[in-house]
Every structure is written in C-alpha cells, then in structure tokens.
Amino acid sequence: MTTATPKWRRQKETRPADIVRAALDVFSEKGFAGARMEEIAARAGVSKGAPYLYFPTKEDLFAAVVREAVEPNLDPIIQLAQSYDGPLDQIFRLMTQQVASLAETTSLGRVVKLVISESQTFPEMARIWHDTVITRALGALATLIERGQQRGEIRPGDPRSHAISIISPLLLGVIFRETFVPIGAKPFDLPALMQQHLDTVLPGLLLEKQTP
Amino acid sequence: MTTATPKWRRQKETRPADIVRAALDVFSEKGFAGARMEEIAARAGVSKGAPYLYFPTKEDLFAAVVREAVEPNLDPIIQLAQSYDGPLDQIFRLMTQQVASLAETTSLGRVVKLVISESQTFPEMARIWHDTVITRALGALATLIERGQQRGEIRPGDPRSHAISIISPLLLGVIFRETFVPIGAKPFDLPALMQQHLDTVLPGLLLEKQTP
Amino acid sequence: MTTATPKWRRQKETRPADIVRAALDVFSEKGFAGARMEEIAARAGVSKGAPYLYFPTKEDLFAAVVREAVEPNLDPIIQLAQSYDGPLDQIFRLMTQQVASLAETTSLGRVVKLVISESQTFPEMARIWHDTVITRALGALATLIERGQQRGEIRPGDPRSHAISIISPLLLGVIFRETFVPIGAKPFDLPALMQQHLDTVLPGLLLEKQTP
Amino acid sequence: MTTATPKWRRQKETRPADIVRAALDVFSEKGFAGARMEEIAARAGVSKGAPYLYFPTKEDLFAAVVREAVEPNLDPIIQLAQSYDGPLDQIFRLMTQQVASLAETTSLGRVVKLVISESQTFPEMARIWHDTVITRALGALATLIERGQQRGEIRPGDPRSHAISIISPLLLGVIFRETFVPIGAKPFDLPALMQQHLDTVLPGLLLEKQTP
DNA sequence: CATGAATGAGTCTTCATTCAT
DNA sequence: AATGAATGAAGACTCATTCAT
Numbered sequence: 001m002t003t004a005t006p007k008w009r010r011q012k013e014t015r016p017a018d019i020v021r022a023a024l025d026v027f028s029e030k031g032f033a034g035a036r037m038e039e040i041a042a043r044a045g046v047s048k049g050a051p052y053l054y055f056p057t058k059e060d061l062f063a064a065v066v067r068e069a070v071e072p073n074l075d076p077i078i079q080l081a082q083s084y085d086g087p088l089d090q091i092f093r094l095m096t097q098q099v100a101s102l103a104e105t106t107s108l109g110r111v112v113k114l115v116i117s118e119s120q121t122f123p124e125m126a127r128i129w130h131d132t133v134i135t136r137a138l139g140a141l142a143t144l145i146e147r148g149q150q151r152g153e154i155r156p157g158d159p160r161s162h163a164i165s166i167i168s169p170l171l172l173g174v175i176f177r178e179t180f181v182p183i184g185a186k187p188f189d190l191p192a193l194m195q196q197h198l199d200t201v202l203p204g205l206l207l208e209k210q211t212p
Numbered sequence: 213m214t215t216a217t218p219k220w221r222r223q224k225e226t227r228p229a230d231i232v233r234a235a236l237d238v239f240s241e242k243g244f245a246g247a248r249m250e251e252i253a254a255r256a257g258v259s260k261g262a263p264y265l266y267f268p269t270k271e272d273l274f275a276a277v278v279r280e281a282v283e284p285n286l287d288p289i290i291q292l293a294q295s296y297d298g299p300l301d302q303i304f305r306l307m308t309q310q311v312a313s314l315a316e317t318t319s320l321g322r323v324v325k326l327v328i329s330e331s332q333t334f335p336e337m338a339r340i341w342h343d344t345v346i347t348r349a350l351g352a353l354a355t356l357i358e359r360g361q362q363r364g365e366i367r368p369g370d371p372r373s374h375a376i377s378i379i380s381p382l383l384l385g386v387i388f389r390e391t392f393v394p395i396g397a398k399p400f401d402l403p404a405l406m407q408q409h410l411d412t413v414l415p416g417l418l419l420e421k422q423t424p
Numbered sequence: 425m426t427t428a429t430p431k432w433r434r435q436k437e438t439r440p441a442d443i444v445r446a447a448l449d450v451f452s453e454k455g456f457a458g459a460r461m462e463e464i465a466a467r468a469g470v471s472k473g474a475p476y477l478y479f480p481t482k483e484d485l486f487a488a489v490v491r492e493a494v495e496p497n498l499d500p501i502i503q504l505a506q507s508y509d510g511p512l513d514q515i516f517r518l519m520t521q522q523v524a525s526l527a528e529t530t531s532l533g534r535v536v537k538l539v540i541s542e543s544q545t546f547p548e549m550a551r552i553w554h555d556t557v558i559t560r561a562l563g564a565l566a567t568l569i570e571r572g573q574q575r576g577e578i579r580p581g582d583p584r585s586h587a588i589s590i591i592s593p594l595l596l597g598v599i600f601r602e603t604f605v606p607i608g609a610k611p612f613d614l615p616a617l618m619q620q621h622l623d624t625v626l627p628g629l630l631l632e633k634q635t636p
Numbered sequence: 637m638t639t640a641t642p643k644w645r646r647q648k649e650t651r652p653a654d655i656v657r658a659a660l661d662v663f664s665e666k667g668f669a670g671a672r673m674e675e676i677a678a679r680a681g682v683s684k685g686a687p688y689l690y691f692p693t694k695e696d697l698f699a700a701v702v703r704e705a706v707e708p709n710l711d712p713i714i715q716l717a718q719s720y721d722g723p724l725d726q727i728f729r730l731m732t733q734q735v736a737s738l739a740e741t742t743s744l745g746r747v748v749k750l751v752i753s754e755s756q757t758f759p760e761m762a763r764i765w766h767d768t769v770i771t772r773a774l775g776a777l778a779t780l781i782e783r784g785q786q787r788g789e790i791r792p793g794d795p796r797s798h799a800i801s802i803i804s805p806l807l808l809g810v811i812f813r814e815t816f817v818p819i820g821a822k823p824f825d826l827p828a829l830m831q832q833h834l835d836t837v838l839p840g841l842l843l844e845k846q847t848p
Numbered sequence: 849c850a851t852g853a854a855t856g857a858g859t860c861t862t863c864a865t866t867c868a869t
Numbered sequence: 870a871a872t873g874a875a876t877g878a879a880g881a882c883t884c885a886t887t888c889a890t
C-alpha cells in the first residue's frame with residue numbers, strides 16, 4: 001500500500017504552463033474558434049476538465065496565451081534601446097537582429113499572427129498587444145530616433161514613421177511567414193532581407209557626420 | 213395564412229452581389245467562424261435561405277468574397293508597372309499612391325486582413341491570395357527593379373527584397389489599420405508615411421545618374 | 425411573330441399523369457421523405473412549381489401515386505375470381521398467374537413496397553391499401569374458398585387463412601424483390617416458385633373428388 | 637447560475653442500451669427520416685447531445701438498432717435447426733413456433749418492418765439483414781429440407797422454395813401486423829394460422845413413410 | 849484535486865411551398 | 870396557365886462548460 005514511485009502528479013507546478021503551451025499550438029493551427037478545448041487538454045496531457053481548473057473560459061486561456069508570449073520576451077529589447085548609447089546605425093542593426101531572433105526562437109511570431117487574426121473577435125487582446133507591444137517597442141525606437149534627430153544625426157521627419165521605415169520589412173516578413181509559408185510559400189531570409197534593407201535605408205536616414 | 217407582408221421583393225439582378233457585399237461586412241466584423249449566415253442574409257435584405265441559392269456553403273461564399281475583392285482591383289496596378297517607361301523614382305511613387313488609394317477606396321484592405329486571419333482555416337484562400345496578389349504584384353515591382361539594375365539605375369541586391377523595402381510600410385500600415393484602428397488606435401496617415409519613407413529610402417536605392 | 429410550331433404545351437393533358445409517374449419513380453427510389461419535389465418535377469420534365477398546380481401538397485401527390493396504381497389494376501382480378509365457375513385448382517393457378525403478371529408488368533409491386541414503407545408516416549395510405557386491395561382481393565379469394573368448402577371440395581378451416589396459405593409466397597416474393605434485389609440479392613423466379621408451391625399445397629387443400 | 641435542477645444523473649452502464657431502445661421505438665413509429673434525435677434522447681431520458689456520445693450519427697444509431705435486434709435472437713433458431721435430428725414434420729412445427737414466439741416477444745418484427753421500410757435509404761442495413769438473417773435462416777431450413785429429400789422423406793423440388801412454402805405465411809403475417817394493425821386491421825392469429833397452414837401443406841410436402 | 853460523462857445552446861443547411869412575373 | 874426565385878421552418882450535429890464521482 002505504500003506508494004513507492006508517485007509517478008502521477010509529477011510536475012504539478014507546470015500544468016498551467018503546459019496547458020498554455022498546448023493552447024498556443026492549437027490556437028495557432030486552428031484559430032480560436034476552430035480550437036477545441038478537448039484537443040488542447042489532450043495535447044497538454046491532461047483531462048478534459050483540467051484546463052478549467054486554471055482558466056475559467058476558453059477566452060481566458062486565449063488571453064493567457066497572449067500574455068505569456070509578451071511578458072518574458074519584450075523587456076530585453078526595450079531595455080536595450082533605452083540603455084544604449086553608441087552609434088545609431090549600430091543600434092538599429094542590433095535591435096533588428098534582436099527582434100529577428102525573437103521571431104525565430106520564441107512564440108512571438110505565432111502570437112502576433114494570432115492577435116491579428118482574432119482582433120475582431122477579441123478586441124481586448126488587440127488592445128493589450130497594441131498597448132504593451134506596439135506602443136512600447138515602437139516608442140522605444142522612436143525615442144532613439146528623436147534623440148538622434150536632436151543631435152543632428154538623423155534627418156528630420158516624424159520619428160514614428162522613421163521607425164516604421166526601419167522595421168516594417170521585418171514585421172511584414174514575420175506575418176508573411178506565419179500566413180503563407182504554411183501553404184508552401186518560400187519564407188524570406190529575414191536576416192538577409194534586413195541587412196539589405198538597412199544598407200539601403202540607413203544611408204538615407206542618417207545624416208553625414210558633419211565635415212570639419 | 214398569417215403572413216401579412218409580401219414574402220419577397222423583386223429578384224434583383226444584384227442579389228448575389230448584395231450578398232457578397234453583406235458577407236464581406238459580416239466576415240470582416242466577426243471573422244469567418246463568428247459570422248452567422250442568417251446575419252449576412254439579413255444585412256443583404258434577403259431571407260435566410262437565399263444565400264444558398266447562389267453559394268452552396270458558407271465557405272463558398274467566403275471564397276466569393278475574396279475573389280470579388282481581388283479580380284477587379286489588381287489588374288490596373290500590374291498594368292501600370294508593366295507598361296511604364298519613365299524615371300524609376302516616379303513609378304515607385306506612383307505605384308505606392310495607387311496601392312494606397314486602392315487600400316482606401318476598395319475592400320482590398322479588409323480582405324487582406326480576412327485572408328491573413330483565416331489563412332489557417334482556409335489555406336486555399338491564402339494560396340489564391342499568394343498566387344494572384346502577392347506573387348503578381350511583388351513580381352511586377354521586382355521586374356521593374358531588375359530592369360533598373362540592368363540599366364545601372366538601381367543598386368545591386370535581391371530585387372524582391374528591394375521591393376519589400378519600398379512597399380512594406382504601406383502594407384504594414386494597412387494591416388495596422390485593419391487590426392488596431394477598430395480598437396481605437398490612431399491610423400497612420402499612409403500617404404504621408406509613404407512620402408517620408410520614399411524620401412528616405414529612394415536615395416539609397418537609386419544610383420546617381422553619373423554626370424558626364 | 426407567328427408561332428409556327430407550337431412545340432410547347434404539347435400533351436398538356438398528360439401532365440398530371442407524367443408527374444405521378446415521375447413521382448412513383450422518385451418515391452420508389454428515395455422513399456417519401458427522401459424524395460424531393462424538385463426532382464420529381466425535373467423527371468416529369470416540368471417546372472418546379474408545376475406539380476402544385478395539380479397536387480396541393482407532397483402528400484397529396486403521394487396519395488395519387490398509390491391510388492393510380494391500385495385502381496386500374498385490381499378490378500380485373502377481382503372480376504376473374506367472382507365470375508369464375510370452373511375447377512378450383514385451376515382458378516387458384518390462374519389467379520396466381522394473374523397476380524404474378526401484374527407484379528411483373530405494372531407498378532403494383534413498387535407501390536406495395538411504398539405503402540409498407542410509409543405506413544407509419546401515412547396511415548391513411550395504409551388504410552386505403554388495406555381496404556381496397558387486401559380486403560377485396562383476399563376477400564374474393566376467401567369467398568371462392570368458402571364456396572368450395574360448401575361444395576365439399578376444400579378442406580375445412582378458416583377461409584382467409586387458406587387464402588394466405590395459397591398466395592403468401594407470391595406476396596412475400598414481391599416484397600423480397602422490392603427490398604433485397606436492389607442490393608444484389610437473387611430474385612425468386614415467382615412463376616416457378618408458385619408452381620412448386622401450388623403443387624405442394626393444393627393436394628392438401630383440395631379434398632379428393634370422391635370416387636364413385 | 638440559473639440552473640436550479642441538477643443537469644444529469646448517474647451515468648448508468650445502460651445508457652447506450654437505453655438509447656438504442658428508445659431509438660427502436662421512435663424509428664418504428666416515425667420511420668428513419670421522421671424520427672428526431674431529440675425525441676429519441678428525450679425518450680431515453682438523456683439530453684440532446686447524449687446519443688452522440690455513443691453513436692456518431694443518426695445512421696449509426698439506426699444501424700445499432702438493427703444489429704441489436706438481430707444478434708441475440710437469431711442464433712437459437714439456427715442452432716435448433718442444425719442440431720435437430722428427429723421427425724421432420726415436428727421440426728417444422730417447432731421452428732415455426734419458435735419464430736412466431738420471437739416475433740411476439742422480441743423486437744424482431746418491428747425491426748424487419750424497419751429494414752424493409754428503409755431499405756432504399758439504407759441499402760447497407762438491407763444487406764446486413766439479408767446476409768445475416770435471411771440467408772442463414774432460410775439456409776438452415778433449406779438444409780433440413782435437403783437432407784430430408786436425400787432420405788426420401790420430402791418430395792423433390794427446390795429446397796429454398798419449399799422453405800418459402802412453409803414459412804411465408806408467418807413472415808407475411810408479421811409484416812401485415814407491423815403494417816396494418818396500427819391502422820386498425822385485425823391481426824392474424826399467427827399460431828392458429830400456421831397450425832392450419834402446416835396441416836395443409838405438410839401432407840403435400842412429406843412423402844409417405846413407405847409401408848414395409 | 850482530477851476526471852470525463854453529460855448537458856443544451858447555437859448554427860449550418862435543406863426543401864416544401866408560395867407567388868410576382 | 871407556367872415558371873422558378875425566394876421564403877423560413879425544422880433538424881442534425883458540435884462543443885464549451887459543468888459537476889457527480
């Protein structure tokens with residue numbers, strides 16, 4: 001009667017995380033409406049009722065998926081931008097690499113796609129994404145640009161638009177990957193694309209260090 | 213016996229078009245899964261069964277919405293690119309304006325968003341969009357760029373990537389508008405954004421006509 | 425402007441009959457519920473609304489199908505039985521042949537099957553069939569038997585049961601044909617079956633004409 | 637929130653069987669097309685969705701009804717015929733009684749009627765019935781007859797036809813009961829009918845045990 | 849705590865029937 | 870009279886959610 005090896009209830013601590021992970025997979029594959037709670041549970045290796053122990057509704061689970069993807073991944077980039085104090089063209093290239101890397105290694109790409117896809121159904125998610133991701137990230141970049149303009153290193157113009165000029169190929173490439181690669185389209189080589197793009201755009205954006 | 217009002221009006225020639233229009237509205241607002249056929253019918257001013265006279269299933273109706281948006285709007289732009297034979301910076305500005313205009317005046321923007329949103333559920337739609345819109349439009353632009361490179365007017369590099377460098381802010385702006393403006397975000401002023409973007413990027417893209 | 429050859433409105437007279445014929449076909453193939461009015465109309469070569477010019481509802485059309493099959497086919501047999509005045513074994517063989525022939529050449533078999541199939545849904549049809557076909561035909565046969573019993577030519581016993589003893593293989597054979605032959609079963613050779621059956625049963629039914 | 641009554645009771649082991657029973661009732665009364673899944677559920681005392689926990693579709697439920705009726709009821713009779721080794725007239729009377737008894741006490745009669753009724757809609761059911769019931773039962777009887785013929789106890793002739801000669805009144809009686817008794821027809825007294833029938837037909841079928 | 853059987857609201861789709869032309 | 874576009878009631882089936890065990 002002595003339970004020798006308590007196989008069950010292993011990693012009880014990680015169950016919500018397991019469920020969120022499974023949910024991301026299923027939501028990504030099927031969309032919110034097409035995702036069945038039972039499949040999420042099955043993929044997480046839990047019973048049909050288990051998700052409801054942690055998430056009151058399917059919507060709450062969806063929200064958790066989005067929140068989970070944002071929180072741990074965003075801060076480093078913002079940090080980088082805010083604390084940086086070197087040549088501007090280097091920080092642009094660095095940030096771009098950072099974001100590209102996140103898009104490759106984390107679930108951010110899939111979640112962007114999910115948020116866009118379900119923005120009509122879940123305006124709240126779109127709002128969260130807008131406020132926590134877009135505003136902050138674009139803001140950090142715009143601030144950088146603004147400071148550069150004040151120092152005369154960047155040509156005049158709306159800083160937010162300049163920011164878009166810099167990173168839009170990257171974001172579009174991610175959306176393209178999530179949308180069209182599953183149906184067989186050739187994905188862009190994002191680092192290469194961004195390298196060429198920055199080589200093209202940065203000369204026009206950065207003003208000549210004044211000649212003495 | 214108990215029906216006081218006449219059950220139907222004239223069978224307009226425009227019935228299917230009305231239904232497709234209503235369907236675009238409802239699909240845009242609710243997504244495919246969230247759209248109810250009955251609501252589409254109601255908005256088109258027809259009975260619940262009427263859409264099925266023209267479209268066998270909800271999916272077919274969705275496909276019609278996508279097709280309808282693509283067919284009449286795409287050719288003019290492609291034409292423009294193919295028949296153009298003037299200074300390159302002008303055609304880039306012109307095409308950009310054209311696309312921006314289409315995005316403002318037609319349903320293209322909403323349909324892009326729809327195709328992205330439902331690409332998991334309807335890979336076929338994504339495929340159609342990819343093959344008929346992206347490939348052709350991007351191809352036309354890339355061809356233009358390639359010819360410019362051969363004439364020594366455009367800096368070397370992957371033409372498709374250059375094309376992305378040019379139009380990605382516009383496309384991203386459209387996606388942004390469809391995704392975040394409904395929840396209160398301030399839309400980009402696309403013409404202004406693109407003007408500043410082209411002012412920034414074109415100098416880096418176009419090689420100096422060398423002075424003799 | 426002069427209509428030379430009035431192709432249309434040919435045989436207007438036969439339209440209800442055409443429709444009933446088509447209805448029998450479709451009802452037989454699909455059952456009442458599975459039959460679509462539009463298909464009946466199409467098979468009859470008329471418009472979707474035409475059947476309603478002659479039959480107020482689908483049920484009425486069904487009733488017409490049944491009525492149509494019964495009326496012209498039954499009387500001859502009843503007549504035969506009632507007017508016959510020869511040796512009994514011959515009339516039994518003759519009636520059997522007659523019925524077998526009807527089952528082969530007319531729609532009776534299909535309608536029997538239809539009435540049985542839809543008897544739950546249309547008790548009224550079952551009632552009509554019971555009262556006009558079964559009661560009358562079985563009654564005619566029973567009367568014949570009864571008279572034979574009174575003349576000492578047929579063994580005692582319930583005349584209706586004797587009638588069943590005589591014709592049940594035939595009726596069952598028809599039901600079998602309508603039910604199982606469509607799925608590939610080998611049909612009974614009804615004439616042969618009945619010949620052997622009568623050879624077997626009649627000796628037991630008919631009393632020996634006593635030898636003087 | 638607003639549900640006052642408990643939503644469900646015990647999950648009995650008998651759930652599927654209850655549902656099949658209810659389905660038989662409703663299918664018998666209304667036919668397949670006329671039966672509503674919701675009514676079947678209600679009669680089984682379960683919710684609208686419950687039948688789908690056990691039977692993927694209405695058709696599968698129908699198939700289960702047929703299967704359920706056949707499996708437990710058929711073997712005893714076949715057994716009887718195959719293991720029997722006494723006087724032939726007795727086995728014919730015995731089998732007849734057995735079948736009549738089954739027809740009275742089990743659902744076989746209703747299911748026969750159902751299979752015949754829906755044979756157009758569900759050829760597969762007809763096929764199952766034909767292969768498992770008709771072929772086997774008729775085959776067992778025919779084998780018996782064949783052996784009798786080899787021993788010179790039964791008159792020559794097609795054994796299968798002889799089998800029909802013997803049992804057709806019984807089968808027809810069952811069909812009659814299921815079809816016309818519900819609309820008020822007087823049912824045949826099957827045991828009496830068969831007694832008289834066998835008294836009539838067996839003398840013609842069995843050859844005289846030759847006198848020594 | 850965890851399970852999964854059970855619930856029932858919600859939606860696509862069909863098709864008999866109507867009636868303006 | 871004849872047509873066929875249009876109507877709308879009806880029903881199979883799904884799946885988020887609940888809760889007895």
